[in-house]
Amino acid sequence: MSALLIGCGAVALLLQLAVVPLWLLPAGSAWGWLLVPLALLSTPHWSLIHEAIHGTLLRDRRWNDRCGRPLAVGYGVPFALLKTGHLLHHRYSRTARERTEVYDPAATTWAATAPGYYVRLFGGLYLAEVATVVLAVAPRAFWQRLARRMESPDSVTGILLDRVGGRLLRQFRVDAAAVVAVHAASLLAYGRHAWMLGAAIAARAVMISVADNAYHYGTELDAPLEAMNLRLPRVLETFVLAFNLHAVHHRHPGLRWHHLRAAFRADGDRFHLGWFTAVARQVRGPVPDERSGTGPPHR
Structure with missing residues (x-):
């Protein structure tokens, strides 16, 4: 079953990134509507990556990362970042380090917290993950300085940067280069229809970000x-x-x-x-x- 799901995920990515712009759109702009159901596949695509993160996608655990990495490249984010971030979520969820919607009224206000919260909710989470590809060109020493600067008892960002910028940095760089190359080539293939791919990615950003914390919003803290x-x-x-x-x-x-x-x-x-x-x-x-x-x- 897993092999079939991986195959379906790969086909969906191939359709979105190559087949639609290179073969279908030249035959008619109406083929762009195919991106709507393809965008809706963002949630099960993340679920496939999630299975790979936990080593449950395939029986051979070594192949989970080997399959998770190209799936994550098509998703737009290096697998090392997604895996490290998600495992930190399991460790720190609902603690002071990872409780997305909760703020301390003794230190701030609803009005001050709300703008960042809503940006994250309506696409910001995914776009922030995508934006990390720019760090691929940064030297290891920069990662270490940034990790120290971002370290805070109410965030996992410092820990995340420290771990990815350590032994996972080479893998992150390779996958980040692949993300940029694949999506840049796809945008060029779309040409004057590039806005369609942009709209599909924006839809993915909203769907992924809106669903991310829905399972934890308002639940018990320190648990x-x-x-x-x-x-x-x-x-x-x-x-x-x-x-x-x-x-x-x-x-x-x-x-x-x-x-x-x-x-x-x-x-x-x-x-x-x-x-x-x-x-x-x-x-x-x-x-x-x-x-x-x-x-x-x-x-």
């Missing part, structure tokens, strides 16, 4: 295993590779996606919210740390 299972029709659950069973995944990060539903039943788990409800409620904005006595109760 790295805390996450929500979000209800989806079974066909959509399969489409996103059971990513909606997020609480199950945080408790059992080594399980393959198609085993999560069985674990959901075995654990006597429940759905906390509908997926669309959870995504929409993030528009409420930043949430004050209720432990200060000023914030509303979670969930």
Whole structure:
């Protein structure tokens, strides 16, 4: 099954980046509408990369990175950054270092926090990941200085830069060069239709960023295993590779996606919210740390 999914992901990338601009658009601009369903595949594509990150995409764990890297290049972000960042998420989720929507009302205000929060929510997260490719040309010493500068008890950025800029820097540079080369070549192939690829990437940025923290928004703090299972029709659950069973995944990060539903039943788990409800409620904005006595109760 995994080989089939990897093949489907590769075909979707090939269609978006090469087939549409080189063969279909010259036959008619209406073929550009094919980018709409291709853009909607961003979520299952991330789910494939997510499986590779956890070593559950293929039985041979060495091949998870080997497949994850080209999938991440097509996604637009070096695999080393995605893998390191996601594993840090599992370690620090809902702690002071990684609680996206929560702010300390003793140190700042909702109005001061909101602009950055909404930028991140509506595409900024993905675009920030993409922007890291510019660091590929930076010397190792610059990474180390930047990591020290960014180190903070309320962020994982310093740790992330330190780890990627260490033993993973060569891999990051190779993959960043591939990201730039592949997408630059694709933009050239689109020519006067380059705005179509730009729109597809913008749609990916919004979908990925909006969904990212929906599973954790308003959940218990200082509890790295805390996450929500979000209800989806079974066909959509399969489409996103059971990513909606997020609480199950945080408790059992080594399980393959198609085993999560069985674990959901075995654990006597429940759905906390509908997926669309959870995504929409993030528009409420930043949430004050209720432990200060000023914030509303979670969930």
